[in-house]
Amino acid sequence: LLERLREAKGGDRELDADLNRMAGLDNRFHGDTPYTTSLDAALALCERVLPGWRFSCGDDYDGGNPSGWARVFPLRMQSKGSGNQYAPTPALALCIAIVEALIEKGTSDDRR
Numbered sequence: 001l002l003e004r005l006r007e008a009k010g011g012d013r014e015l016d017a018d019l020n021r022m023a024g025l026d027n028r029f030h031g032d033t034p035y036t037t038s039l040d041a042a043l044a045l046c047e048r049v050l051p052g053w054r055f056s057c058g059d060d061y062d063g064g065n066p067s068g069w070a071r072v073f074p075l076r077m078q079s080k081g082s083g084n085q086y087a088p089t090p091a092l093a094l095c096i097a098i099v100e101a102l103i104e105k106g107t108s109d110d111r112r
Contacts, residue, residue: 011037
């Protein structure tokens with residue numbers, strides 16, 4: 001999943017469905033949870049799977065090409081967590097940061 005997220009160029013419904021499964025949600029909610037497209041949905045995912053964690057995210061412009069960055073970290077421990085993750089959009093970058101943090105935390109070994 002992490003590898004596929006890193007290769008994504010934008011929103012992806014299959015990745016959204018896989019993130020739903022990772023979060024333990026039923027796929028019937030898939031249409032309402034475009035994590036890879038919506039920053040609000042990605043933030044809700046973060047709150048669900050990493051309760052009490054904080055995030056930072058934003059947009060950068062490299063040569064006129066928009067790109068996003070995000071990181072997640074435990075409360076009062078900004079030096080821990082996912083580190084900065086980059087993707088074409090902040091929502092996608094946040095999804096990458098969430099999965100990276102879960103892997104580092106040891107709660108997910110899904111690197112498909």
